[in-house]
Amino acid sequence: MTIVVPRGNRPRGKRLAAGILGRQPIGLLLSAPYAVFIAAVFAYPLGLAVWMSFHHYIFTAPGVQVPRPFVGLDNYTAVVSDPAVRQAFLNILVFLVINVPLTVALSLVLASALNAAIPFRTLFRISYYVPYVTASVAVVGVWLFLFSSGGLVNNAIGPLAPNPSWLINGFWAMPSIAIYVTWKQLGFFILLYLAALQNVPKELYEAAAVDGASKWRSFRAVTVPGVRPATTLVTLLAIITGANLFTEPYLLTNGGGPNGKSASPVLLMYQRGIEQGHPDVAAAIGVLLVLGVLLIAGVQRFLERD
Amino acid sequence: MTRTLPRASYRPPADPAAVTEPVPGARRRWLRIVVLVLGALAFIFPFYYMLVGSLQKKSDTSLGGAIPRPGNLSLHNYGQINAAINLGQTLLNSIIFTAGVVLGTVVFGILVGYALAQLHYRGRGTLFAVMVLVQVVPFQLLIIPLYVQIVRSYGLADSYLGMILPFAINSTAVFVFRQYFLQVPVELFDAARIDGASELRILRSVALPLVRPALLTAILMTFIGPWNEFLWPFLVTKQHDKQPLAVALANYISTTAASAANPYGAILAGACVLAAPAVALFIAFQRHFRSTDLGSGVKG
Numbered sequence: 374m375t376i377v378v379p380r381g382n383r384p385r386g387k388r389l390a391a392g393i394l395g396r397q398p399i400g401l402l403l404s405a406p407y408a409v410f411i412a413a414v415f416a417y418p419l420g421l422a423v424w425m426s427f428h429h430y431i432f433t434a435p436g437v438q439v440p441r442p443f444v445g446l447d448n449y450t451a452v453v454s455d456p457a458v459r460q461a462f463l464n465i466l467v468f469l470v471i472n473v474p475l476t477v478a479l480s481l482v483l484a485s486a487l488n489a490a491i492p493f494r495t496l497f498r499i500s501y502y503v504p505y506v507t508a509s510v511a512v513v514g515v516w517l518f519l520f521s522s523g524g525l526v527n528n529a530i531g532p533l534a535p536n537p538s539w540l541i542n543g544f545w546a547m548p549s550i551a552i553y554v555t556w557k558q559l560g561f562f563i564l565l566y567l568a569a570l571q572n573v574p575k576e577l578y579e580a581a582a583v584d585g586a587s588k589w590r591s592f593r594a595v596t597v598p599g600v601r602p603a604t605t606l607v608t609l610l611a612i613i614t615g616a617n618l619f620t621e622p623y624l625l626t627n628g629g630g631p632n633g634k635s636a637s638p639v640l641l642m643y644q645r646g647i648e649q650g651h652p653d654v655a656a657a658i659g660v661l662l663v664l665g666v667l668l669i670a671g672v673q674r675f676l677e678r679d
Numbered sequence: 680m681t682r683t684l685p686r687a688s689y690r691p692p693a694d695p696a697a698v699t700e701p702v703p704g705a706r707r708r709w710l711r712i713v714v715l716v717l718g719a720l721a722f723i724f725p726f727y728y729m730l731v732g733s734l735q736k737k738s739d740t741s742l743g744g745a746i747p748r749p750g751n752l753s754l755h756n757y758g759q760i761n762a763a764i765n766l767g768q769t770l771l772n773s774i775i776f777t778a779g780v781v782l783g784t785v786v787f788g789i790l791v792g793y794a795l796a797q798l799h800y801r802g803r804g805t806l807f808a809v810m811v812l813v814q815v816v817p818f819q820l821l822i823i824p825l826y827v828q829i830v831r832s833y834g835l836a837d838s839y840l841g842m843i844l845p846f847a848i849n850s851t852a853v854f855v856f857r858q859y860f861l862q863v864p865v866e867l868f869d870a871a872r873i874d875g876a877s878e879l880r881i882l883r884s885v886a887l888p889l890v891r892p893a894l895l896t897a898i899l900m901t902f903i904g905p906w907n908e909f910l911w912p913f914l915v916t917k918q919h920d921k922q923p924l925a926v927a928l929a930n931y932i933s934t935t936a937a938s939a940a941n942p943y944g945a946i947l948a949g950a951c952v953l954a955a956p957a958v959a960l961f962i963a964f965q966r967h968f969r970s971t972d973l974g975s976g977v978k979g
Binding site: 393394395396397398399400401403404406407408410411414415416417418419421422425430432433434482483486487489491492495496497498499500501502503504506507508509510511512513514515516517518519521523524525528529556559560588609613616617619620623624627628639642643646647652655656659660662663666 | 707708711712714715718719721722723725726728729732738740741742744745787788790791793794795798799800801802803806809810813815816817818819820821822823824825826827828831844845847848853878879882903906907909910914925926928929932933943946947949950951953954957958961962965
C-alpha cells in the first residue's frame with residue numbers, strides 16, 4: 374500500500390507512528406465510524422448467523438442467559454427435510470429462470486433504443502425509472518388491483534384469463550411475481566446498460582456500417598460483446614435481487630400462497646425465525662441461501678468465461 | 680451519461696457522424712421510437728391507474744374504468760386510509776427514519792470517502808475491499824442476527840434508532856463520495872498542506888466545498904432506500920404510532936383491507952401518498968440521478 378521512506382530529519386516517534394499507522398494517520402480517525410458500522414451491522418451479524426445455524430438458539434429477553442448448545446447440522450437437517458423450504462428454493466429457481474433472461478434482454482434493448490438522439494428522451498428516461506424509485510409496497514397495491522379476479526387485466530383479455538386468477542393460481546403466482554420484479558427493477562438495469570454503452574467505441578459501429586452490416590447484425594456483433602462486463606453485473610445483481618425476495622410474496626400473493634407455491638426463502642426465514650420462534654433454523658436457511666447465490670454466481674462466471 | 684449525444688442523427692448529412700445513421704435509418708428511427716413508447720406506456724400506466732383508482736368513489740375495474748368519470752371522483756378514499764393508518768403520523772415516522780439514514784450517510788460517508796480517496800493510512804485497502812463486499816451480500820441474510828442483536832439484545836424495538844441503525848451509512852453513497860474525491864487532483868490537497876493547513880482544516884476548507892456536486896446524487900440515492908424499505912422496519916415496529924408509512928400500508932393491505940367498503944380505493948390512496956414524495960424528488964432532480972454515478976457506485 375504505502376511506502377514510507379524514513380527521513381532523517383523527522384523526529385523518531387513520528388517516524389515510528391508513520392510506519393505503523395501510515396503517512397496520514399488521521400485517515401484512521403475519519404474511517405473509524407464507518408469501520409465500526411461495518412463491524413457492528415455486517416461482520417458481527419454475518420458471524421452470528423453462521424454460529425446460530427450450528428446451535429440451538431431461542432429468543433430471550435435482554436440480559437437473560439440460557440444455554441445454547443452446539444447441535445451440529447441439526448438445523449440444516451431440519452431445513453432440508455422441510456417440504457415448505459424445499460418448495461421455496463424451487464420457487465426461486467423458477468423465478469430466476471424467468472426473471473434473469475427477461476431482465477437482461479429487455480434492459481439491453483431499451484437502453485440501446487434510449488442511447489440515441491430521440492425526441493422526449495428525458496420523458497422516456499423518467500418513465501422507465503419511476504417504478505424503480507417507488508416503494509414496492511405502493512406498487513403492489515396497484516398490481517393487486519390490476520390482476521385481481523375481476524381486475525382490469527382479466528377484463529381486457531376476457532376468456533384468456535386464468536382461473537383462478539393470476540396471483541391466487543398455483544401455476545401463475547410465481548411467474549407473476551417474476552414479471553412484476555422484472556418490471557419494477559428494469560429502470561435500474563437500463564441505467565447500468567446506458568453507462569456501459571458509453572464505453573463501446575463508436576468506431577466499431579462505423580466499421581460495421583462500412584462493412585455493410587445490418588443494424589441487428591451490428592447490435593449482435595458490436596453492442597452485445599461490448600457490454601459483456603455490464604451483462605455479468607446485471608445478471609449477478611438480478612440473482613441477488615431474486616434471492617432477497619420478500620415483499621412481493623408477502624403482499625402480492627398473500628404470504629407465498631397458494632399452498633406455498635410462491636413462497637421465497639426469505640419469507641420462510643421470517644415465518645420460521647420470527648413468527649414461529651426458531652431463529653436457528655431461519656439462520657440455517659439464510660446460510661444455505663447465500664451458498665446457493667454464490668454457487669449460481671460461480672457457475673455463471675464459469676459459463677461466461679467460455 | 681452526457682447531454683451531448685454520441686450519434687446525433689439530427690445533424691446534417693455532411694457531418695461524419697451521419698455515417699452511422701444512413702438514410703434508411705429514418706424508418707428504424709421510427710421503430711426505435713415505437714419500441715420506446717410501448718415500453719414507456721407499460722411503465723407509466725400502472726401509476727396512472729393508481730392515481731385514477733385512488734380517486735374513484737366506487738372502484739370500476741372495467742376497461743372504461745381506466746378513464747376517470749367526473750361523477751365518480753372524490754377524495755373519499757384518502758379520508759378512509761387516513762382514518763385507518765393515520766397518514767400524518769406514519770409519514771412523520773417515514774421522514775424521521777429516512778432523515779436519520781441520509782444524515783448518517785452524508786456525515787460519515789463524506790469523512791470515509793475523503794479518507795479512502797486522498798489519505799494514506801494503514802488498513803485503507805482492507806476497508807475498501809470490505810466496502811465492496813458489503814454491496815454484494817444480501818441484506819436479508821442478516822435480518823435474523825440483526826433482529827436478535829437490535830431488538831432482543833439492545834431492546835431497540837419500536838424506536839427510530841433501531842430502524843435507522845442497519846442503514847445508518849449507505850455503502851453505495853460512500854463509494855460515490857470516494858469517486859468524487861478521486862477526481863480531485865492530489866496537488867490541491869498537497870498545496871494546502873504546504874501552506875501549513877492541518878488535516879482537519881483541509882477537510883473543512885478544501886474537501887467539503889468540493890464535494891457539493893456529489894451531495895445531491897448521494898442524497899437521492901440514499902433517500903429511496905429507507906423511504907421504500909419494508910422488511911426491516913416491519914420487523915422492528917409493532918406499535919402503530921412508530922410504523923413508517925410503507926409498513927402501515929402493508930399491514931393494511933394484508934389484514935384490514937378485506938373489511939373495508941372499497942378496499943382497493945383506500946389501498947391506492949395510501950399507495951399514492953407513499954409514492955408521491957419519491958417520484959416527485961426523482962423527477963425534480965432526475966439530472967442528478969445519472970448512470971455514471973450509479974454505475975461506478977455499483978461496479979466496484
